[in-house]
Each structure stands twice: as structure tokens, then as C-alpha cells.
Amino acid sequence: MGMGIExxxxxxxxAAKEIKAGMVVNLGIGIPSLVPNFLAPETEVLFHAENGVLxxxxxxxxxxxxxxxxxxxxxxxxxxxxxSYFDSATAFAMIRGGYLDMTILGGLEVSxxxxxxxxxxxxxxxxxxxxxxxxxxxxKKVIVLMSHVNKHGEPKILQExxxxxTARGCVDLIITDMAVIEVSxxxLLLKEVMEPFTEKDVxxxxxxxLLVREGGKx
Amino acid sequence: MEAKMEMQSKVTxxxxxxxxxxxxxxxxxxxxxGVGNPPTLIKGILQKGTKSLTLIGNDAGFPEIGxxxxxxxxxxxxLITTHIGSNPIAGKxxxxxKMEVEFCPQxxxxxxxxxxxxxxxxxxxxxxxxxxxxxxxQKVEMGGKTYLIxxxxxxxxxxxxxxxxxxxxxxxxxxxxxxxxxxVATAGKITIVEAEEIVAPGMLDPESIITxxxxxxxxxxxxxxxWKWAWE
Numbered sequence: 001m002g003m004g005i006e007x008x009x010x011x012x013x014x015a016a017k018e019i020k021a022g023m024v025v026n027l028g029i030g031i032p033s034l035v036p037n038f039l040a041p042e043t044e045v046l047f048h049a050e051n052g053v054l055x056x057x058x059x060x061x062x063x064x065x066x067x068x069x070x071x072x073x074x075x076x077x078x079x080x081x082x083x084s085y086f087d088s089a090t091a092f093a094m095i096r097g098g099y100l101d102m103t104i105l106g107g108l109e110v111s112x113x114x115x116x117x118x119x120x121x122x123x124x125x126x127x128x129x130x131x132x133x134x135x136x137x138x139x140k141k142v143i144v145l146m147s148h149v150n151k152h153g154e155p156k157i158l159q160e161x162x163x164x165x166t167a168r169g170c171v172d173l174i175i176t177d178m179a180v181i182e183v184s185x186x187x188l189l190l191k192e193v194m195e196p197f198t199e200k201d202v203x204x205x206x207x208x209x210l211l212v213r214e215g216g217k218x
Numbered sequence: 219m220e221a222k223m224e225m226q227s228k229v230t231x232x233x234x235x236x237x238x239x240x241x242x243x244x245x246x247x248x249x250x251x252g253v254g255n256p257p258t259l260i261k262g263i264l265q266k267g268t269k270s271l272t273l274i275g276n277d278a279g280f281p282e283i284g285x286x287x288x289x290x291x292x293x294x295x296x297l298i299t300t301h302i303g304s305n306p307i308a309g310k311x312x313x314x315x316k317m318e319v320e321f322c323p324q325x326x327x328x329x330x331x332x333x334x335x336x337x338x339x340x341x342x343x344x345x346x347x348x349x350x351x352x353x354x355x356q357k358v359e360m361g362g363k364t365y366l367i368x369x370x371x372x373x374x375x376x377x378x379x380x381x382x383x384x385x386x387x388x389x390x391x392x393x394x395x396x397x398x399x400x401x402v403a404t405a406g407k408i409t410i411v412e413a414e415e416i417v418a419p420g421m422l423d424p425e426s427i428i429t430x431x432x433x434x435x436x437x438x439x440x441x442x443x444x445w446k447w448a449w450e
Contacts, residue, residue, distance in 0.1 A: 049394070050325075051253070052394055053393075068381075068394060068395040069393040070253050070394050072250070074253065075448075075449050085391075085394060087401055089329055092325020093325070095325060126302075126312070127301060127303030128277075128301035129300060129346070130303075134324065166349075168348065
């Protein structure tokens with residue numbers, strides 16, 4: 001992604017503001033995994049992992065890792081009081097059954113209709129879909145955390161995605177290093193511009209029309 | 219198999235268990251990102267030289283972790299899985315045409331395995347319609363919605379990792395190492411369990427048993443994990 005840790009932390013801290021007490025939340029790998037660091041400690045959230053954990057806590061300290069207690073990315077985690085373990089079919093039954101309030105995922109491209117492409121670049125890397133399709137299609141709210149442009153400096157927010165889709169019309173909110181953009185019924189709504197960028201910068205680097213809410217930010 | 223009802227011990231040697239895992243067989247494995255893969259059985263398969271396997275399981279592990287070792291050693295002709303991103307050797311073998319890979323959404327793979335073990339022909343799923351997931355699959359309309367028919371998966375041999383087993387094969391698992399193991403345990407013609415600890419029947423609380431012993435054919439004692447984890 002080429003974004004410094006400061007920028008990634010800022011994006012993660014912005015995403016943390018979307019998480020409300022009582023939510024069941026699944027985090028993707030990469031920047032989404034930084035989000036819990038920015039939650040107020042008293043916020044009661046159940047973090048869900050596809051490999052069968054509900055109620056993940058902070059990362060263990062060095063030497064305290066348990067090889068049999070990992071998140072879906074294979075990294076050691078801890079659990080909070082009230083946590084539970086279950087098999088992978090149950091983990092995904094929760095997702096498809098609509099028990100997940102939010103998922104925060106990475107993205108390669110997002111369209112103005114909220115289509116998400118985040119799993120494959122044809123001819124380059126074919127890692128496989130993992131649990132991404134089910135999360136994107138079935139979580140009640142989908143937030144995408146990604147760099148605003150790709151490594152060639154081209155927009156990743158487009159009228160139509162060019163890469164194979166993970167799911168159609170699934171994205172609710174996009175948080176990038178440049179802006180916070182809501183996917184609304186009328187189109188993409190520019191909600192916030194991140195410093196040091198201007199609205200003009202954001203528009204230039206976005207491949208789709210951006211609406212501004214009346215009385216909203218310039 | 220009549221012995222099953224007599225609670226005869228299913229504990230056997232690694233050598234005997236491996237005699238059921240042969241070239242060309244369909245081998246299903248429990249585990250997710252290496253966690254919950256059975257290390258002693260994997261080591262045994264590598265040493266025995268078994269090849270041309272059709273592997274079914276969640277992911278391709280890491281190059282030197284878990285089931286990834288079998289993939290890296292080029293013992294697999296076909297892999298039915300959800301993700302190979304953590305094992306670049308798997309990607310290389312796929313691109314070179316040395317290993318066929320069929321991708322399936324993660325929860326749907328779990329359901330296909332569950333269906334296989336539960337005597338169903340498949341499951342109806344609305345995941346991945348319009349993507350490459352639907353290629354080659356039948357569709358049905360039901361209640362005004364379109365579903366893919368995701369066929370059940372079944373294996374010649376299923377290999378499973380458990381924390382504790384009793385002689386009869388009742389199993390309990392270890393935290394997130396449970397993952398796909400209870401599903402995989404049901405979907406093999408022969409199910410072989412590698413257990414960290416083997417106890418007498420009655421030593422496990424029936425309320426706590428996750429996999430009932432009727433699914434298990436053989437139990438071998440684990441020698442423990444023989445790889446270093448990615449985060450170490």
C-alpha cells in the first residue's frame with residue numbers, strides 16, 4: 001500500500017468511531033486489524049473470527065502466545081470473558097445468518113454503487129476468496145479501508161470496478177488516506193476530507209462523481 | 219466395524235494409520251492457517267512419500283507450516299480449498315499447472331464438508347453468484363431467489379487434530395484449533411484422529427464432547443507440533 005503507519009493508524013482510528021457498543025464485528029487482515037487499538041477500553045464489542053472465535057481480546061504480550069488460539073490471519077490473540085469457540089461452519093452460519101453487525105475489510109476497488117473488488121488481480125495473484133465474499137455479502141454494514149489510489153497513482157474508487165468483484169452493492173462506507181466517503185442511494189457522498197488534502201485533491205483522485213451533503217463540508 | 223459398539227480401543231500406531239493413506243487418495247484435513255492441522259500424521263505422510271493426493275481443506279497453510287508442507291513437497295495433484303495466499307509455493311504450483319486448485323467460499327466449503335458427513339447431496343447457497351465461484355455449478359430458483367447447488371464433499375480419508383480423545387474416539391478440541399476439525403471428522407470413509415492426549419472412556423464429560431466417537435476409526439498419539447509458527 002505504501003502508506004506510513006501514521007496514515008494507517010489515522011484510518012484505523014476513524015473506522016473505530018463507527019463501532020458502537022454491543023456490536024459484533026469482524027475485522028479483515030491489514031489495516032482493519034489495527035482498529036481495536038483505537039476503541040475506548042470500555043466499549044463492549046464482540047470481535048468475531050472466521051476460524052471460530054467470538055470475543056477476541058488484545059494481542060498477547062511476547063512469550064504469552066498460545067499456538068492454539070489464533071485469529072483468521074493465523075496470528076495469536078486472547079479472549080475476553082464471555083468469549084466462545086465453535087467450528088468453521090458455525091462461524092459462517094453467524095455471518096450468513098445476519099448476526100454480524102459490521103465487517104471492516106481492505107479493498108482493491110470500490111464502485112459508486114458500492115461494488116467491492118478485493119480478492120484477485122487476474123494474471124497476477126490468485127490467493128483465493130477465503131471468507132471475503134460471505135462477509136461482504138452478508139454483514140449488516142461493510143466498511144472498506146484502503147489507499148485512495150493504487151501504486152500507479154490511479155483512482156481505486158470508480159464508476160465501475162475493473163477487477164473481478166467480491167460482491168455487488170455491499171459497501172456502506174469507504175475510509176481512505178484522503179477522505180471518508182459514504183455510499184448512498186444517490187451516489188457517493190463525500191463526508192470528510194483528511195488533512196493535508198483538499199476537496200479538489202480528493203475529486204481529482206476519485207474516478208466517480210462525489211456528492212456533497214447540503215451544508216456539509218467543503 | 220461391529221467392534222465400534224463394544225468400545226474397543228481405536229488407538230493404533232502411526233504406521234498402521236498411514237497404511238490407509240495411499241497414492242491418489244482423496245484426503246480431507248482439519249485445520250485453519252496451520253492451527254489444528256495434525257502434525258504427526260502430516261510428517262508421516264511426507265516420510266512415507268505418498269503422492270498424487272486430492273486434498274480438501276480450508277487453506278494451503280504456510281510453506282513450512284502444517285498441511286503446507288505436503289503442498290510444498292509437490293504431493294498434491296488437486297486442492298479443493300478457500301485460500302492459498304499464505305503459501306506462495308501453492309500459487310507457483312497452480313500457475314505452473316502442477317497442481318489443480320478449486321476455490322470455494324470459506325463457509326461454503328465448511329457446509330459442503332458438513333453435507334458430505336451428514337448424508338446430503340449438497341447445499342443451496344447464494345454466495346458468489348455472478349463470480350467465478352458459479353462456473354460449472356447448477357442453479358435453482360426457490361422462493362423467488364437464485365441459488366447455486368454446492369455439491370457435498372467426502373473423502374477416502376479424513377485427518378483430524380484433537381486435544382483429547384477417549385479410546386472410543388469421542389473428541390474435544392483446543393480453542394481455535396477446533397475450526398474445521400469437527401466437520402472434517404464426519405466426512406471421511408476412514409477418519410484418523412491425532413490426539414494430544416488419549417484417555418479411557420468415561421474420562422471425558424459427555425456434555426463437553428464435540429465429536430462423538432462413531433465418526434472416528436483410528437486414533438494416534440500426537441508427537442506435537444514440529445514447525446515454527448509464522449509469528450515466532
